[in-house]
Amino acid sequence: MVLQYMCEDSSPGLRDGNTTTTIPEDPTDPKFSSYGQHETYYYYQQCKTRARNAKLFLADRNLNGNTAIYTRQNNNGQRFGFECPEER
Numbered sequence: 001m002v003l004q005y006m007c008e009d010s011s012p013g014l015r016d017g018n019t020t021t022t023i024p025e026d027p028t029d030p031k032f033s034s035y036g037q038h039e040t041y042y043y044y045q046q047c048k049t050r051a052r053n054a055k056l057f058l059a060d061r062n063l064n065g066n067t068a069i070y071t072r073q074n075n076n077g078q079r080f081g082f083e084c085p086e087e088r
Helices: 041-049
Strands: none
Touching: none
16 A cells, blocks of 8 residues: 655645646636646746757657657647656
């Protein structure tokens, strides 16, 4: 059994995970705070602007960009929360 926990004081905005739609990318959106966050908005913005690791295996995939959000398994850059796909 794996038990994971996180405290509100070290991770403000922590939620219970009942919301399953993708978190809005605009932090001023009133619904922004109703979503659970494993990574911060700032973290995702860094991922969006950082150049991807060009040495990763691409197979026959054509990526739609050159930042870390575009990978062999996520070539269109679809967002799931604020996760950085290159680090999956």
